[in-house]
Amino acid sequence: xxxxxxxxxxxxxxxxxxxxxxxxxxxxxxxxxxxxxxxxxxxxxxxxxxxxxxxxxxxxxxxxxxxxxxxxxxxxxxxxxxxxxxxxxxxxxxxxxxxxxxxxxxxxxxxxxxxxxxxxxxxxxxxxxxxxxxxxxxxxxxxxxxxxxxxxxxxxxxxxxxxxxxxxxxxxxxxxxxxxxxxxxxxxxxxxxxxxx
Numbered sequence: 001x002x003x004x005x006x007x008x009x010x011x012x013x014x015x016x017x018x019x020x021x022x023x024x025x026x027x028x029x030x031x032x033x034x035x036x037x038x039x040x041x042x043x044x045x046x047x048x049x050x051x052x053x054x055x056x057x058x059x060x061x062x063x064x065x066x067x068x069x070x071x072x073x074x075x076x077x078x079x080x081x082x083x084x085x086x087x088x089x090x091x092x093x094x095x096x097x098x099x100x101x102x103x104x105x106x107x108x109x110x111x112x113x114x115x116x117x118x119x120x121x122x123x124x125x126x127x128x129x130x131x132x133x134x135x136x137x138x139x140x141x142x143x144x145x146x147x148x149x150x151x152x153x154x155x156x157x158x159x160x161x162x163x164x165x166x167x168x169x170x171x172x173x174x175x176x177x178x179x180x181x182x183x184x185x186x187x188x189x190x191x192x193x194x195x196x197x
Contacts, residue, residue, distance in 0.1 A: 001130065004069070008069075018050055018056060019074075023077065028076065030075055043057050043058065082126055083123055088166065090167075091167045092123060094140050094165040095111075095164055095165075096162070097111065098136050099159060100158045104135045104158070106158060114153055122139060124138075125140075
């Protein structure tokens with residue numbers, strides 16, 4: 001994708017900055033406006049966050065809409081919801097893997113095979129192998145990853161970096177000691193039951 005942006009925006013560095021921001025955040029361009037799914041995003045707020053003049057954003061929208069290949073791409077962008085950031089507070093672990101590009105497919109396949117063979121429950125897999133970025137994968141695990149499985153994964157050829165994000169255990173960060181979640185539906189139900197008695 002970055003090669004496409006480079007080709008179409010090589011003479012417009014400020015517009016490219018806007019286009020990259022839109023792509024990275026899954027914001028679409030339709031009918032002269034910018035959307036997060038079906039919610040219109042204010043241009044003034046975008047210009048503040050991106051650090052460009054509002055005119056640059058309007059020119060970028062106009063350029064995208066009059067350039068057919070860009071219009072096809074940017075008209076279909078959507079953000080991808082992910083559990084990666086909330087997993088540690090939900091009691092799940094996240095395995096972050098940085099891979100060598102030439103061994104990406106083999107390494108990902110091997111990781112999934114090891115997790116399957118060891119009955120490790122997977123909640124979500126998010127992975128990308130774009131040409132101009134580091135190849136990364138995030139695997140959200142329901143519970144904790146056994147040490148022996150971590151060691152097996154670490155020994156697969158093709159890994160540059162392996163990080164395990166573990167659940168947060170500081171009690172002051174949690175509302176409910178029952179399930180260690182900040183906003184706990186079980187706690188709300190228990191409070192209602194206790195209030196009735």
